[in-house]
Amino acid sequence: MDTPDESITLISAGKVQGTPVVDPSGNSLGEIYDVMLEKRTGRVAYAIMSFGGVLGIGKKYHPLPWLALKYVPEAGGYVVGIPKDALMDGPTIENSGAPWETGLQQKIEGYYGSWLSTA
16 A cells, blocks of 8 residues: 655654755755654754765764754755754764664754854
């Protein structure tokens, strides 16, 4: 049975994966690798953006607060108003690391908090 994976206000997590992430000028920053959900509330805790690397080698994974991403259909994906240098310097999830590391969400919110408060 075919079921829709998107409506005007909702989108399936599977469809979010691989969606481009761009800066406000439309320059590519990466793509959504995954989204992390809070089990008890169902709230999206944060997205994991992948960028860099060639053929998967050297790719970096950066968790971003979900609120830092704005879906813009005309941009073909999510727009992030945080400067690329700040994203590069932000918290990362190493290939061998775990995105559910204790305290990671607080680290993400602490690092990106100033950008979110001006959005």
